[in-house]
Amino acid sequence: xxxxxxxxxxxxxxxxxxxxxxCTYSDRGSxxxxxxxQYSGKSPELIMFIYSNGDKEDGRFTAxxxxxxxxxxxLIRDSQPSDSATYLCAVIWAGGGNKLTFGTGTQLKVEL
Amino acid sequence: xxxxxxxxxxVICKSxxxxxxxxxxxxxxxxxxxxxxxxxxxxxxxxxxSNEGSKATYEQGVEKDKFLINHASLTLSTLTVTSAxxxxxxxxxxxxxxxxxxxxxxxxxxxxxxxxx
Numbered sequence: 001x002x003x004x005x006x007x008x009x010x011x012x013x014x015x016x017x018x019x020x021x022x023c024t025y026s027d028r029g030s031x032x033x034x035x036x037x038q039y040s041g042k043s044p045e046l047i048m049f050i051y052s053n054g055d056k057e058d059g060r061f062t063a064x065x066x067x068x069x070x071x072x073x074x075l076i077r078d079s080q081p082s083d084s085a086t087y088l089c090a091v092i093w094a095g096g097g098n099k100l101t102f103g104t105g106t107q108l109k110v111e112l
Numbered sequence: 113x114x115x116x117x118x119x120x121x122x123v124i125c126k127s128x129x130x131x132x133x134x135x136x137x138x139x140x141x142x143x144x145x146x147x148x149x150x151x152x153x154x155x156x157x158x159x160x161x162s163n164e165g166s167k168a169t170y171e172q173g174v175e176k177d178k179f180l181i182n183h184a185s186l187t188l189s190t191l192t193v194t195s196a197x198x199x200x201x202x203x204x205x206x207x208x209x210x211x212x213x214x215x216x217x218x219x220x221x222x223x224x225x226x227x228x229x
Binding site for chain 2: 032041042043044045046049088092097098099100101102103104105
């Protein structure tokens with residue numbers, strides 16, 4: 001069973017701090033990795049995707065991928081209360097027909 | 113980004129009735145759409161992959177005769193929950209995939225909240 005694991009949280013950080021969200025996956029041959037944000041009662045929205053080892057930055061967000069260790073992380077700099085949401089890690093497995101497998105999500109709370 | 117709509121956004125029905133949910137890609141053509149289900153406090157679980165002009169591919173444990181999927185055009189896929197029961201109450205979300213070279217992204221619809229009484 002191929003799995004994507006995340007700490008359910010909640011992860012609480014003060015406003016302006018860096019939030020670090022982590023995700024591990026079981027299939028070493030995984031190809032593509034995605035971070036989605038989901039507000040309560042809403043559908044997920046894509047924040048970032050990353051395919052290659054290393055860091056990828058987009059505004060306040062940085063995705064980090066380490067295929068050797070099978071983890072992907074998301075850093076949110078200068079966290080804002082509006083960042084409070086559940087963050088879902090998703091993986092496309094090699095040979096998986098381009099289907100996304102989601103982790104259970106980490107709830108982030110940014111406190112004033 | 114591309115826009116995906118779902119209709120209805122919320123539906124309440126009696127046990128034993130059937131409910132149809134529509135998923136439309138508004139500004140692009142989607143040969144592949146996906147249907148997910150999300151129970152409270154849980155993650156998205158893929159139910160099936162819908163391919164235009166062919167039969168849907170269902171994930172293990174998903175009853176194809178209960179969850180009927182039709183992908184009749186490049187912009188529309190429908191999910192019909194037949195003989196719905198309270199345990200089918202959930203948040204149903206569709207997505208449409210865009211592939212361009214190495215770029216592979218799914219755009220999600222806003223979801224449909226189904227409550228079966």
